[in-house]
Every structure is written in C-alpha cells, then in structure tokens.
Amino acid sequence: MKIVAARRILQANEQIAAENRARFQAAGVFVVNILGSPGAGKTTLLEALFRRLQGHVRPAVIEGDIAGTIDAQRFEQLGLPVVQINTAGACHLDAGMVSAAVEQLELSGVDMLAIENVGNLVCTADFDLGEHARLLVLSVSEGDDKAAKYPFIFQGIQALCITKTDLLPHCNFHVERLLRDFRRLAPTAAVFQVSALTGDGIEAAASWLQAQLAQAKLDKTAQPS
Amino acid sequence: MKIVAARRILQANEQIAAENRARFQAAGVFVVNILGSPGAGKTTLLEALFRRLQGHVRPAVIEGDIAGTIDAQRFEQLGLPVVQINTAGACHLDAGMVSAAVEQLELSGVDMLAIENVGNLVCTADFDLGEHARLLVLSVSEGDDKAAKYPFIFQGIQALCITKTDLLPHCNFHVERLLRDFRRLAPTAAVFQVSALTGDGIEAAASWLQAQLAQAKLDKTAQPS
Numbered sequence: 113m114k115i116v117a118a119r120r121i122l123q124a125n126e127q128i129a130a131e132n133r134a135r136f137q138a139a140g141v142f143v144v145n146i147l148g149s150p151g152a153g154k155t156t157l158l159e160a161l162f163r164r165l166q167g168h169v170r171p172a173v174i175e176g177d178i179a180g181t182i183d184a185q186r187f188e189q190l191g192l193p194v195v196q197i198n199t200a201g202a203c204h205l206d207a208g209m210v211s212a213a214v215e216q217l218e219l220s221g222v223d224m225l226a227i228e229n230v231g232n233l234v235c236t237a238d239f240d241l242g243e244h245a246r247l248l249v250l251s252v253s254e255g256d257d258k259a260a261k262y263p264f265i266f267q268g269i270q271a272l273c274i275t276k277t278d279l280l281p282h283c284n285f286h287v288e289r290l291l292r293d294f295r296r297l298a299p300t301a302a303v304f305q306v307s308a309l310t311g312d313g314i315e316a317a318a319s320w321l322q323a324q325l326a327q328a329k330l331d332k333t334a335q336p337s
Numbered sequence: 338m339k340i341v342a343a344r345r346i347l348q349a350n351e352q353i354a355a356e357n358r359a360r361f362q363a364a365g366v367f368v369v370n371i372l373g374s375p376g377a378g379k380t381t382l383l384e385a386l387f388r389r390l391q392g393h394v395r396p397a398v399i400e401g402d403i404a405g406t407i408d409a410q411r412f413e414q415l416g417l418p419v420v421q422i423n424t425a426g427a428c429h430l431d432a433g434m435v436s437a438a439v440e441q442l443e444l445s446g447v448d449m450l451a452i453e454n455v456g457n458l459v460c461t462a463d464f465d466l467g468e469h470a471r472l473l474v475l476s477v478s479e480g481d482d483k484a485a486k487y488p489f490i491f492q493g494i495q496a497l498c499i500t501k502t503d504l505l506p507h508c509n510f511h512v513e514r515l516l517r518d519f520r521r522l523a524p525t526a527a528v529f530q531v532s533a534l535t536g537d538g539i540e541a542a543a544s545w546l547q548a549q550l551a552q553a554k555l556d557k558t559a560q561p562s
C-alpha cells in the first residue's frame with residue numbers, strides 16, 4: 113500500500129516535470145535545481161553567482177523553504193524576480209509546486225531560473241522538477257564522508273560546488289577523500305571549490321552556468337518547430 | 338489517498354514507538370534520539386560524550402544511515418555495542434526499524450541508548466522512535482537562521498547542542514539570533530554550546546545526559562509494578 117502510493121506520486125511527478133521542462137525549453141529558459149543540506153551555503157552561493165553574472169544573464173529564483181521568506185528576501189534585495197514556495201512541512205519541492213510557482217514569473221524576461229530546493233540531502237533527490245541540471249552544494253564543514261553516506265543524491269547531479277573553502281584550515285575535510293567517493297557516483301560531473309567569502313572559484317562556477325545556458329539555447333535552436 | 342496513507346503510516350509508527358518505550362522503560366534504559374543535518378557533528382559529539390561518561394554509564398548506539406557503516410565503525414572502535422540500520426534510501430528512522438535493531442542488543446548490559454538518526458532536519462521530526470528525549474545537533478557553520486527556517490524539528494526537542502563553536506570566529510553565526518527564534522519554539526529545552534575539538538561544553542552536555550538517566554531510573558522505581 114505504502115509503496116504503491118509512493119509510486120503513483122512519483123509517476124504523477126514525472127509527468128508534471130516533463131510538462132515543466134517542455135515549457136522551459138519553449139521559453140528558452142535554462143533551469144538549475146540547487147540541492148544541499150540545510151546551511152550548506154546554497155543561498156550565499158547563488159547570490160555570489162548572480163552578482164558575477166549581472167549584465168550577462170537575466171536570472172530568476174524559485175525559493176523552496178519549509179517556512180518563512182528569509183532567503184527570498186535576500187534575492188529581492190539583489191533586484192531579482194523571486195517566487196517563494198512554502199512547503200508547510202514537506203521535505204522537498206515537487207514538480208507541481210514548481211509548476212504553480214512558474215505561473216507567478218514572467219518567463220519572457222528570464223533566461224536562467226535557479227530553483228533553490230529545501231535543505232535536505234535525501235528526499236530532494238527523488239523529485240524531478242523539470243530542471244536541465246542539478247547542482248549540489250556541499251560545505252567543507254559537513255565532512256568529506258558525505259558522498260559515501262548519501263550516495264543517491266550525488267549520483268544524479270551535473271555539478272558539485274564544494275563551498276566554504278575558506279574554512280578548510282579549520283576543518284578535517286580532505287577534498288581528495290570526498291572526490292574518491294564522488295567520482296564513483298558521478299564520473300563526469302563538474303566540480304568547483306568555492307568560497308563566497310573570498311570569491312575563490314566563483315568565476316569558474318559562473319562560467320559553467322553560462323556555458324550550460326548557451327548549450328540550452330543551442331538545443332532550442334536545433335529543435336524542430 | 339496520499340494523506341490517508343501517510344496518516345496510517347504515522348499511526349502504525351506511534352503504536353510501535355509506544356511498545357519500544359515500554360520496553361526501554363522496563364529494561365531501565367534511557368533512550369535519546371539524536372537529530373541534525375548531515376555533517377552537523379552528531380557522531381563526533383556522541384564520541385566525545387561517551388568518552389566523558391566512560392565508567393559512569395553503560396551506553397549502546399543504534400546508528401541510522403542511508404548507506405554504509407562509517408559511523409558504526411567509529412563507535413565500535415570505542416568498544417561500544419552498536420547496531421547499524423541501513424535505510425536503503427529512506428530519509429528517517431522509524432519505530433519499526435528501531436524495534437528490529439533493539440533485538441540485536443543485550444539491553445540488560447545497557448542503561449543509555451543513543452539512536453543516531455539519518456542526517457535530516459525535516460523528516461526525522463515526524464517519527465517517534467520510543468525515545469525519552471530528543472537532542473538536536475546544530476553546527477555554527479549551518480547558520481543562525483535554522484530555527485526560523487526549520488521550525489518543526491526544533492519544536493519537539495529537550496536539548497539543543499550548538500556544535501563546532503571553535504569555528505565561531507570564522508562563521509557569521511550569532512548565538513543570540515539563533516536562540517531568539519529557538520526560544521519561541523522550545524522555551525524550556527536545555528541549550529549547550531560545545532566544541533568536540535577543544536572539549537568546551539562537553540562536560541555540561543554529558544551531565545545533562547546523566548541527569549536524564551537518573552530521572553528515568555527514578556521514574557522506573559516510582560512505577561507501579
């Protein structure tokens with residue numbers, strides 16, 4: 113009974129995710145699903161990336177939180193279009209929530225949409241939102257054993273941002289240990305080491321996002337109309 | 338359909354949790370459910386606490402992880418009885434998993450059982466395991482906005498351990514900001530500021546656990562037989 117219900121939910125989610133993806137494709141919007149633990153630094157990284165990309169892309173944000181609007185307010189202060197989803201306790205975003213949030217955005221003025229998921233290294237992995245890429249944020253203070261302990265979420269990502277590298281001298285975190293486990297799970301994913309505090313690595317991660325956007329635009333042009 | 342199934346699961350969980358609790362009570366075992374994000378420092382804190390309590394309590398550990406045995410091996414190295422639960426993707430422990438794990442423990446040799454839950458600041462909140470107390474671990478590197486953003490899990494706890502305080506000079510974390518939100522959610526919970534690295538605050542948290550154990554023993558004596 114429990115399993116059947118879960119399957120039905122996931123099947124329904126897949127269908128709405130496919131509709132979202134077609135809609136994003138038609139509008140020429142590149143969509144990235146931002147995953148990570150609570151406090152990994154997702155919002156701070158996005159702020160730094162969008163500051164760097166200012167004038168080059170037209171971003172918008174869908175912000176997923178259990179409660180409150182703290183992070184959405186931070187993006188509003190950057191002057192970005194932002195829609196807050198409050199999940200009222202739910203541990204992940206799903207494609208239906210994103211579909212409803214997109215109604216509140218003027219997609220014609222947007223070419224890059226970041227969906228900041230609920231802070232959760234488990235449940236968010238199971239729900240396709242219709243994104244083109246998944247970027248996982250892992251802070252060095254979380255420890256270098258996280259890919260081994262939470263393998264499912266690391267498997268399906270296109271990019272890993274190791275954040276808070278300014279804390280490396282104070283943490284028992286060895287990048288090579290993390291990557292040893294991670295490379296078994298996602299051999300071709302891009303990896304960035306960044307510090308939003310010092311700015312280290314932000315440019316490389318921003319360039320990756322820009323390249324993804326350019327690719328999405330090429331893909332749209334190549335589509336039969 | 339989804340809601341009905343979820344209710345049924347939670348109802349079944351409540352029943353098994355009550356059975357677990359009665360069993361722990363009868364065996365004179367104090368049980369603490371350890372909650373927190375991935376990488377908050379749950380395992381490292383427990384290691385420090387059990388080192389401090391050596392000779393005073395007879396501990397055991399049930400270790401919940403999605404995959405692997407990394408943390409269970411750490412407790413084995415301390416010479417503690419430990420049972421690993423691998424959830425195979427599930428984002429929280431439930432009372433049934435704990436009931437099965439307890440079968441593998443010799444409770445007559447134990448008076449304090451720590452159940453280290455899956456790293457998750459959302460889903461673990463909903464599942465009573467039959468514990469006597471919940472201790473939530475929050476590291477300063479996660480940010481001081483976490484009680485505001487994840488209120489549900491903070492509401493039901495008896496103790497909060499703010500960990501990695503050695504990182505305070507390097508993080509934008511203000512204890513009073515966290516506590517301002519937290520005190521609205523759990524006005525009477527104990528709060529400890531600890532660093533497993535320097536040992537700061539470990540004695541206070543260990544004393545709290547010992548006091549809880551003493552209380553549980555008193556409660557058992559006071560029970561009608």
